[in-house]
Amino acid sequence: MMTMIPIFKTALGEVYEADCVSFLKTVRDETVDLAFADPPFNLGKEYTSGIDDNIADHEYLAWCRRWLDEMCRTLKPGGSLFLWNLPRWNLPLGAYLNEHLTFRHWIAVDIKYSLPIGRRLYPSHYGLLYFVKGDRPEIFHPDRLPVPCCRHCGGELRDYGGYKDKMNPKGVNLADVWTDIPPVRHAKYKKRGANALALKLMDRIVTMASDPGSLVLDPFGGSGTTFVAAELTGRRWIGSELHCGAIIERFHTLDADRDHLVQIHENKNLLFTRADLKRRRTNGKPLPSAYQIQDNELATSCVCGVEKKQIELTF
Template sequence: MLKAMPAECVDLAFADPPFNLNKEYSSKINDKISEVDYLEWCKNWLDEMVRVLKPGGALFLWNLPKWNIHLGAHLNQQLNFRHWISVDIKYSLPITNRLYPSHYSLLYYIKGEKPAIFHPDRTPISCCRHCGGEIRDYGGYKNKMNPKGVNLADVWTDIPPVRHAKYKKRSANALPLKLMDRIIAMSSDAGSVVLDPFGGSGTTFVAAELTGRHWIGSELDCSAIAERFASLQGDKEHLLDIQTNKNILFKQDDLARQKKSGRKLSKDYRLQINGDDCQCDTDEIVQSSLFVNS
C-alpha cells in the first residue's frame, strides 16, 4: 500500500506495529520472528512512511523502548528528532529479576528543520482524586499560570489503558482514543491527511474522522474497524469528554471535589469563563455553566 502512494502526500504519519511478542492476532498471523528480521522489516516500512511524508510533516512511532532504540537510530539518518515521549501505561505484570515495565515509547520526528504544524494541547493541573487539591504546589507562580492549562511535557501520565469493554474494540491491546486525539491535535489541522498503516481497532482513523482530518490506513483484518465505524456514537461521546477536559487549568470534577472538601481555590489563578480571563473562587466556577475550554 505504501509503495503505491505518491511521495510527500501525508501531513502526519503514525505507526503502532506488532511488537514481536509472540502474539496471535485475529488475522491468524503470529508476530514473532527473529530480532534481526523484525528490525529489518520495520526499517522497510519506515522508509516508505518517510518517503510519503510532506516536508515539515510529523512521524510518530509507538513501540517498546527495546525496539525504538534501534528504530530511532535508523530514523535519525533521515528525519529531525524532536522528542522521545514516555507514556505511562501499566499493561503488563511484573517480570522476575527485571524492573516493572510501565511505559511505552513514542518517538516524534519531523521531516525537515521545523514542523509545519505544531499546536500541542495543554493539560489541567493534576489534582488529588479524593479532595481535589493540587498535587504540585506552584507557589508564587499561580498568577503566571496560563488559564488554558499546563504546558505538555514529554512524559504523559494521564493516558489510561483501554480495559473497559465499552471502549475495547478487539481482544488485542487497543490504542487509547485520548492518545490519538493528542497526537492528531498536535501535528495536524482540519483537512490534513493522517496515515496509519497498522490500523488495529481503528482508533487513529476514528480520531481523524471525528476531528475533520482525512485518513489513510490498512490492516490485515478490518472487521473490528468496520464494526466500529458502523456506529461511532460511543466514540463521539468519549471524545467529547476528552476534549472537555483539556486546554483548561482545572477540571470541573476537581473543582467540585475542592468545594466538597471545603478547600478554596487560590484567587491568584487566572481562569477562563466564557472565553475571558478572570479570577474566581471555586463556588463561582462550579456553579457557572460557562466554564469552557477554548
C-alpha cells in the same frame, strides 16, 4: 505505482485491506501531514491474520525499516511521524529514523497494570517516538493539561514555586511523560478483539500534529482508533489493516466514540477539570487570580465549547 480499492471509506477517509508495505507503496510522495505506526511488537503474540510475530530480531528490524522508508517518503516537508513500540525496538528503530528525519521527542507513556518481570526493573512505559521531516514541524498544537489535584479536596498537588497565581488559565504545558492515558489493552478496559489504543492517546497526537483537513496516515489500523480520532476532529485519513472488520464495525457505531471524545476535550486546555472545580468550591479552595471566573461550571463549559462545537461540526 499500482492502485488499490478501499474496503471502506467515509467522506474524510478510507482504509485498505492489505499488508502495510504493499499499501504504503500506493501512497504518493510527500502527501501526508501526520504518520503514525503501531506495529506488532514481535513478542510471539497470536494474531487472527496468522502473521508470524516471533521472528529473528534482524528479520523484524529489516521489515520495520521497509515500511519506515515508505512512511518517510510519504511525509510532506514539516510532516510528523510517531512510532509506538517497546523501548527495546525503539532504540534501533529510532537510530534508523535519525538518518532520515529530525528527532523531536521520546515520549514515555505510562503503562497501567503492567506485570513485573523477574531479574529486571518493573516495565512502566511504552515509547512513543516523535520525528519530523525537516528542521521543525509545520503543525504543532500540543494540548495543555489541567493541574494535578487532590481527588478528595481539589487542591493542587504542587506549589509551582510560588507562581500559582500566574498560571495560564488554559492549563500547564504538555511534557514528554504522559501518565493520563488509560490502558485500553488491559482486560479491564479492552472492548474489542483487535489491538486498540486509547482514543485519548490518538486524539492528543492527531490534534497536536495536524489541522482539520490535514491528511493522517496509519498503516497498522488495528481497531481503527487513529481513523476515528481523525474523522471526529475533521482530518482526512488513510490507512491499511490485514483484516478490517473491527474498523468497519466501529465506524458503524460511532456514537460511543463521539461521546467519549467530547469528554476528553472537556478536560484539556483548561486549568481545572469540571470535577476539580466542584471539589474546590465544596472545600473552599481559592482559584488562582489568573483564572478569573464568576461561575466555575459555566466557565468550564465556555472553555470547552470550541472543542465540543468542532466535534459536532465534523458530522
